[in-house]
Amino acid sequence: MPVKGNQFKSNNFKDTGSAKGSVKAEKPSRPKVESVPSFGLKDGRIIKVGGLFFLVLSGYFLIAFTSYLFTWQEDQSYVLKANGGWHNLFKGQQELIDNGIKSPVDNWLGKFGALLSNQFMFEWFGVASFIFVVVFFIIGYRFLFKVRLFPISKTIAYALFGIVFFSIAIGFVHGFIVDYPHFLEGQFGFWSNRLIDAQIGRAGAAGLLVFAALTFLIIVYNIDFKLPEKKRPATTLPGFDDADDISEPYMGGGNVPIMPEMPFTPVEWPGRKSKLSQEGVLASTRYAENEVSEELEPVAKGPIFNVEKPINEPEHKPVTLMPEPSTETEIPLMVSDTRPNDVLSIEKEDLVTADDLVAQFGAFDPRLDLSSYKFPVLELLENYGSNKIAVNTEELEANKNKIVETLNHYNIEIDKIKATIGPTVTLYEIIPAPGVRISKIKNLEDDIALSLAALGIRIIAPMPGKGTIGIEVPNQHPEMVSMRSVLASEKFQATTMDLPIALGKTISNEIFIADLAKMPHLLMAGATGQGKSVGINAILVSLLYKKHPAELKFVLVDPKKVELTLFRKIERHFLAKLPDEADAIITDTKKVINTLNSLCIEMDQRYDLLKDAQVRNLKEYNAKFINRKLLPTEGHRFLPFIVLIVDEFADLMMTAGKEVEIPIARLAQLARAIGIHLIIATQRPSVNIITGTIKANFPARIAFRVQSKIDSRTILDSGGADQLIGRGDMLLSTGNDLIRLQCAFVDTPEVDKISDFIGAQRGYATAHLLPEYVGEGGEASAKDFDSENRDPMFEEAARLIVMHQQGSTSLIQRKLKLGYNRAGRIIDQLEAAGIVGPFEGSKAREVLIPDDYSLEQFLSNMDAKD
Numbered sequence: 012m013p014v015k016g017n018q019f020k021s022n023n024f025k026d027t028g029s030a031k032g033s034v035k036a037e038k039p040s041r042p043k044v045e046s047v048p049s050f051g052l053k054d055g056r057i058i059k060v061g062g063l064f065f066l067v068l069s070g071y072f073l074i075a076f077t078s079y080l081f082t083w084q085e086d087q088s089y090v091l092k093a094n095g096g097w098h099n100l101f102k103g104q105q106e107l108i109d110n111g112i113k114s115p116v117d118n119w120l121g122k123f124g125a126l127l128s129n130q131f132m133f134e135w136f137g138v139a140s141f142i143f144v145v146v147f148f149i150i151g152y153r154f155l156f157k158v159r160l161f162p163i164s165k166t167i168a169y170a171l172f173g174i175v176f177f178s179i180a181i182g183f184v185h186g187f188i189v190d191y192p193h194f195l196e197g198q199f200g201f202w203s204n205r206l207i208d209a210q211i212g213r214a215g216a217a218g219l220l221v222f223a224a225l226t227f228l229i230i231v232y233n234i235d236f237k238l239p240e241k242k243r244p245a246t247t248l249p250g251f252d253d254a255d256d257i258s259e260p261y262m263g264g265g266n267v268p269i270m271p272e273m274p275f276t277p278v279e280w281p282g283r284k285s286k287l288s289q290e291g292v293l294a295s296t297r298y299a300e301n302e303v304s305e306e307l308e309p310v311a312k313g314p315i316f317n318v319e320k321p322i323n324e325p326e327h328k329p330v331t332l333m334p335e336p337s338t339e340t341e342i343p344l345m346v347s348d349t350r351p352n353d354v355l356s357i358e359k360e361d362l363v364t365a366d367d368l369v370a371q372f373g374a375f376d377p378r379l380d381l382s383s384y385k386f387p388v389l390e391l392l393e394n395y396g397s398n399k400i401a402v403n404t405e406e407l408e409a410n411k412n413k414i415v416e417t418l419n420h421y422n423i424e425i426d427k428i429k430a431t432i433g434p435t436v437t438l439y440e441i442i443p444a445p446g447v448r449i450s451k452i453k454n455l456e457d458d459i460a461l462s463l464a465a466l467g468i469r470i471i472a473p474m475p476g477k478g479t480i481g482i483e484v485p486n487q488h489p490e491m492v493s494m495r496s497v498l499a500s501e502k503f504q505a506t507t508m509d510l511p512i513a514l515g516k517t518i519s520n521e522i523f524i525a526d527l528a529k530m531p532h533l534l535m536a537g538a539t540g541q542g543k544s545v546g547i548n549a550i551l552v553s554l555l556y557k558k559h560p561a562e563l564k565f566v567l568v569d570p571k572k573v574e575l576t577l578f579r580k581i582e583r584h585f586l587a588k589l590p591d592e593a594d595a596i597i598t599d600t601k602k603v604i605n606t607l608n609s610l611c612i613e614m615d616q617r618y619d620l621l622k623d624a625q626v627r628n629l630k631e632y633n634a635k636f637i638n639r640k641l642l643p644t645e646g647h648r649f650l651p652f653i654v655l656i657v658d659e660f661a662d663l664m665m666t667a668g669k670e671v672e673i674p675i676a677r678l679a680q681l682a683r684a685i686g687i688h689l690i691i692a693t694q695r696p697s698v699n700i701i702t703g704t705i706k707a708n709f710p711a712r713i714a715f716r717v718q719s720k721i722d723s724r725t726i727l728d729s730g731g732a733d734q735l736i737g738r739g740d741m742l743l744s745t746g747n748d749l750i751r752l753q754c755a756f757v758d759t760p761e762v763d764k765i766s767d768f769i770g771a772q773r774g775y776a777t778a779h780l781l782p783e784y785v786g787e788g789g790e791a792s793a794k795d796f797d798s799e800n801r802d803p804m805f806e807e808a809a810r811l812i813v814m815h816q817q818g819s820t821s822l823i824q825r826k827l828k829l830g831y832n833r834a835g836r837i838i839d840q841l842e843a844a845g846i847v848g849p850f851e852g853s854k855a856r857e858v859l860i861p862d863d864y865s866l867e868q869f870l871s872n873m874d875a876k877d
């Protein structure tokens with residue numbers, strides 16, 4: 012019976028051991044977490060002490076609370092508020108006895124234990140107080156051993172809910188038994204119940220508790236409430252659990268699952284039936300020549316297809332499934348008919364091929380996990396403008412005349428002039444008379460602009476591949492290109508590109524769609540307010556309209572914090588993040604560095620997978636995976652495209668410099684084949700932001716209007732971007748070509764609607780998790796600082812550096828007359844001590860201490876510590 016579905020989940024892949032199922036899945040060791048705050052003590056000793064304290068506290072609470080369960084009645088007189096409560100701690104033995112208070116107390120942790128547990132359990136939260144024990148343990152364990160059992164913030168949040176919920180819930184149940192405050196629910200549980208009861212009654216309270224519990228479950232586990240579906244008959248191969256049933260993955264080691272088609276009929280041997288059935292055993296296929304007669308003995312117990320020896324082993328002659336006619340003519344042929352099938356199907360499990368798997372289970376469907384996902388509909392987008400180019404013949408004629416006049420004025424004769432009308436600009440192509448120098452026309456750019464009285468004139472001389480000279484003149488009434496019109500176009504709907512991005516319309520009013528997968532990375536620059544954010548949104552929206560969440564993940568970096576927030580709603584569908592991160596949209600520079608490094612790890616892992624699969628790129632890899640030629644049991648997984656978008660790269664470069672540049676450059680150099688693509692936008696396209704390394708690896712670049720020709724050169728390697736008219740007017744450079752485009756316009760409310768549309772659908776349990784990256788952080792260098800081996804000239808060098816406010820090795824070398832190596836060593840020590848900043852390429856290091864006075868204090872502190 013054919014079984015549909017993937018039979019296993021690539022995303023939830025668990026190592027299920029070999030097909031035979033003998034190997035148990037290895038439990039991954041707990042991740043080491045280095046990112047614990049150190050509270051100033053750089054080697055983290057305070058944290059360890061804190062960790063120890065929490066562990067002891069947890070143990071103390073556990074013993075005190077447990078003891079309270081048994082001794083609360085005996086200790087009641089001691090802990091009672093009316094008898095003094097906590098004040099009893101300071102009373103003498105005799106005084107207590109005189110007041111009729113029982114002393115000593117029975118709590119295993121003495122008076123304090125009795126008072127503490129009374130406070131928590133009786134006065135506050137009842138037995139729910141045990142949750143404190145767990146919380147303290149998790150915090151202590153994390154701080155002391157640096158091992159994350161659970162995320163601390165989540166633990167605290169869940170614990171708070173748990174304490175309140177259980178206290179009230181127990182109080183509610185207790186209310187049916189005894190109407191008296193008791194240590195099971197604590198005063199909190201008791202009085203909360205009283206309050207709720209008075210307001211909404213018992214039934215209301217019950218409803219409220221159920222509501223709270225379900226809300227908690229939904230928030231934490233995102234459980235779906237579905238009516239039970241009809242179960243498909245489960246036919247599974249080892250290692251492949253049914254796609255709908257991930258609760259019980261095959262863990263190997265059990266029985267080989269039975270194919271339902273297999274006939275399970277015992278073989279009936281004529282004349283021996285009674286004996287065999289009496290013995291309760293079934294005959295095997297194996298019987299040797301000498302066993303064919305009456306001594307024929309069954310050699311294997313169990314079902315018919317559990318053959319002891321495979322039939323195709325050459326040395327076993329009698330393995331032929333047809334009984335030998337000369338000796339056993341009476342054996343019916345049906346025996347051999349039944350058996351080979353059974354035997355063969357068992358054999359096949361070892362030699363299972365990709366084709367068999369595909370035949371049996373169908374090709375792997377990456378979309379199956381979210382099979383009900385609906386792509387956003389076009390109705391979510393607005394229609395701006397008429398989407399038709401209104402030809403203003405007067406304007407055309409006037410412009411033509413002015414161009415011809417201006418050129419004539421400079422004695423440039425033209426043969427022909429032709430106009431192509433675009434949404435925002437019109438291209439006039441002129442064919443100059445023979446003998447006219449092109450450079451002459453190019454030099455007249457400003458004059459033509461003056462005569463046309465228009466901004467943003469661009470002269471393309473010559474038009475590549477056309478033999479004409481182009482003059483682009485902005486239209487008086489530019490037409491807005493709505494995203495809806497672009498996405499609704501046949502061109503976009505029918506595209507087979509891997510990552511189609513609908514950028515807008517060309518000058519000849521054609522829809523322009525590019526393939527990000529081929530670009531393979533994109534650099535965007537433009538002065539503020541010229542349409543960069545709209546451009547990024549247009550790219551994101553076009554990808555969202557074409558790709559399923561299983562096929563594409565975004566890593567969004569938004570140092571400006573407000574530009575990409577709208578996409579937060581699609582976190583569980585389309586975003587990727589670091590495992591520990593609460594927020595999928597990264598706004599903090601430090602986290603950006605970790606994420607970029609994590610992407611580098613992902614890249615390396617993907618390359619290993621590709622190498623293992625002997626394919627050259629992501630497409631081939633995924634095709635092989637879909638055809639089940641690569642198995643999750645061997646560590647393979649379906650690889651979605653990852654698109655990293657950085658809005659405001661300049662900010663990152665200013666704050667983190669090399670730390671950001673190096674991983675970005677690495678990704679840009681290598682990530683194209685493995686489906687990681689970068690889109691980097693910046694307001695300031697200066698050379699120290701868009702460095703040579705970055706530029707070299709971003710062949711595709713988009714320039715919106717920039718402020719100067721120099722900026723235009725930095726981004727496009729040619730002028731022109733400074734002459735754009737803004738509002739989405741842009742130039743796209745793809746290596747050789749420079750194309751002028753009008754960016755499609757998509758407004759924030761539209762993006763909001765799209766995010767809502769996707770976000771409201773069932774998503775994955777979390778955002779796509781990137782590999783964990785443990786940053787080295789600043790602590791490592793501090794640890795490296797060894798005060799014992801400090802150079803004798805260390806202090807002098809420090810004074811010199813601070814005096815000059817210039818952290819340079821050559822300064823030390825020159826002024827202190829030291830060799831280069833020694834000066835280099837000293838500067839490293841200064842860095843380790845925190846006097847100068849890290850190496851910054853050709854620039855001098857930053858000096859972290861402002862003046863001599865602060866330095867002297869710093870040095871004396873250092874000496875005191877030593």
Ligand SMILES: Nc1ncnc2c1ncn2[C@@H]1O[C@H](COP(=O)(O)OP(=O)(O)OP(=O)(O)O)[C@@H](O)[C@H]1O
Nearest residue numbers: 538539540541542543544545546738739754755756
């Ligand atoms: N493709 C477009 N079509 C029409 N108008 C546009 C287009 N792109 C941008 N605009 C107009 O320009 C304004 C500014 O655009 P946008 O917010 O994208 O600029 P920006 O370059 O991202 O600015 P900043 O860097 O300050 O965020 C938009 O509000 C819109 O009115």
